[in-house]
Amino acid sequence: MIRVMVVATSGVVRAGLSAVVTTNQLMTVVGSASDLDLLAREIGRLQPDVVLVDLGNNPQQSVWKKLLLLNEQQDPLGLIVMVEELDSIDLEAAMYSGIRGILPNxxxxxxxxxxxxxIASGLVVLHPDAIELLYRREKVWNNPVQTLTTREIEVLVLLASGMGNKLIAKSLHISEHTVKFHLSSIFQKLGVSTRTEAVAVGVRLGLIML
Incomplete structure (x- = not known):
């Protein structure tokens, strides 16, 4: 019998994931938690084989640190994380934290x-979309990128702070059309297709700091 623990902020999501797990006769839900702190307190007592964690739509960098700490304190956990948008997370940091599976919601x-x-059998599970993201980022990492201009770096810095095009334009005293032009150039030079990827690659290449 595979012992599973479910973690999600939403009670509805916890109930839904628990129901999914129990559709398999070889699995049982041994407990649930509303956050990672509660998981840390309960995991030693419940001894799950697999922990299914729903991170919602806003996984923070601190999440990976908490999961890494959990893995260091316990026997290696069979951690599966579910996220709303795969490109919203740092896949490398997630894997380094000891996560064994990454799935979209x-x-x-x-x-x-x-x-x-x-994962209960000791395997690693990555959704095909996550593998594609890793592949694209690896291509960027292993291939030189064109140098960003000073203005493009300024736009990228403001992008990393969470600003939309209108606020970036106001901050730099340029038009929104010009902002879009700079973003298009940034995406092309960094080999990315989303704002999140642009920021992530910019950080990895040392172009900006968070």
């Missing part, structure tokens, strides 16, 4: 159950 019941089974 849109995963089907059969995908979730299959992931739990695989």
């Amino acid at each position: 849109s995963s089907t019941e059969s995908e979730i159950v299959a992931a739990v089974e695989a």
Whole structure:
């Protein structure tokens, strides 16, 4: 019997994930938690084989540090994280923290159950979209990028602070059209397709600091 613990801020999500797990006769839900701090307090007592964690739509860098600490304090955990947008997380940091599986929230019941089974067997599970993201980022990392201009770096810094195009334009005293032009150039030079990826690559290349 595979012992599973479910972690999610939303009670509805916890109930839904628990229901998915229990559709498989070889799995049982031994407990649930509303956050990682509660998980840390309960995990030693409940001794799950797999921990299914829903991170919602805003996973912070501190999450990976907490999960890494959990893995260091306990026997290696079968951690699966579910996120709303795969490109919103630092996949490298997630894997380094000891996570064994990464799935989008849109995963089907059969995908979730299959992931739990695989991780309980000692395997690593990555959704195809996560593998594609890693591949794209690896290409950027291993290939020289064109140098950003001073203005493009300024735009990237403001982008990293969470500003939208209108606020960036106001801050730099330029038009929104010019902001869009700079963003297009940044995306092309860094080999990315989203604002999140642009910031992540900019940090990795040392162009900006968070």
